[in-house]
Amino acid sequence: MSGFRCPFCNQNMSITTSTYSSYMLDFDGFIGEGSSRRFSPHATIDMYKCPNDECKKITFAVTSNNDFLDRDNIVLVHPRAVYQHYPDYVPxxxxxxxxxxxxxxxxxxxxxxxxxxxxxxxxxxxxxxxxxxxxxxxxxxxxxxxxxxxxxxxxxxxxxxxxxxxxxxxxxxxxxxxxxxxxxxxxxxxxxxxxxxxxxxxxxxxxxxxxxxxxxxxxxxxxx
Ligand SMILES: [Zn+2]
CATH class of the missing domain: 1.20.120 (Four Helix Bundle (Hemerythrin (Met), subunit A))
Known part of the structure; x- marks a missing residue:
């Protein structure tokens, strides 16, 4: 992943250790880097911290892998959805x-x-x-x-x-x-x-x- 667009302020950020962290876990706890558990059902937590001084918001998402949950998809926890924040002159x-x-x-x-x-x-x-x-x-x-x-x-x-x-x-x-x-x-x-x-x-x-x-x-x- 080369970049990420902040859903709060709409600015692109590069993915670095200061803007992004990710954790894999299953029911038994966190999965280490070289563990074979990463090939079995597990979840991934992704966190993005916006570097924009006027924003600084954290985006938090959970992804199901290998049928860990009913459906393998990304669930946005915060914000609940990505949408454009339009100005007041839009009714x-x-x-x-x-x-x-x-x-x-x-x-x-x-x-x-x-x-x-x-x-x-x-x-x-x-x-x-x-x-x-x-x-x-x-x-x-x-x-x-x-x-x-x-x-x-x-x-x-x-x-x-x-x-x-x-x-x-x-x-x-x-x-x-x-x-x-x-x-x-x-x-x-x-x-x-x-x-x-x-x-x-x-x-x-x-x-x-x-x-x-x-x-x-x-x-x-x-x-x-
Ligand atoms: Zn932002």
């Missing part, structure tokens, strides 16, 4: 649905996908001021000419693949069976769209008002 309801969808992604992909669909609908209604449509599929169609071709390709890919796409015509609150990968893909789409829509708009407005303010300052200086 609260959208951030809430998105964060909750990330937290429950592994334990319940179908509940996560339901929240994510509701979140996507909320974003289309809020950002593009779309109303009066019958379902999410129509709402998505309504923004086809408004978004960039690459954003449309990402939205369309989610719409066309698997159960999520097949149920776009139905109420977003209906819980449907989805593959974990599908639920994850939907969350990545939401992250992309929050980035391009809300954050993109905010950054552009901030840059424009900076340019206008500096233009005003120049005019004022000339007039004096």
């Amino acid at each position: 609260q309801a959208i951030r809430d649905d998105y964060e909750e969808a990330c937290i429950i992604l592994n334990s319940s992909p179908k509940a996560s996908a339901t929240l994510a669909r509701r979140c996507l609908q909320g974003m289309i209604r809020d950002y593009w001021e779309i109303s009066g449509m019958r379902n999410l599929n129509q709402e998505i169609q309504a923004i086809r000419d408004k978004v960039t071709p690459s954003q449309w390709a990402a939205i369309d890919a989610t719409r066309k693949i698997g159960n999520i796409g097949a149920h776009m015509e139905q109420d977003v609150n209906l819980i449907i069976d989805v593959e974990p990968d599908e639920a994850k893909r939907l969350l990545r789409l939401i992250e992309l769209l929050i980035e391009k829509w809300y954050i993109g708009r905010h950054d552009e407005e901030a840059l424009l008002s900076q340019i206008i303010a500096s233009g005003d300052a120049i005019t004022e200086a000339r007039n004096q």
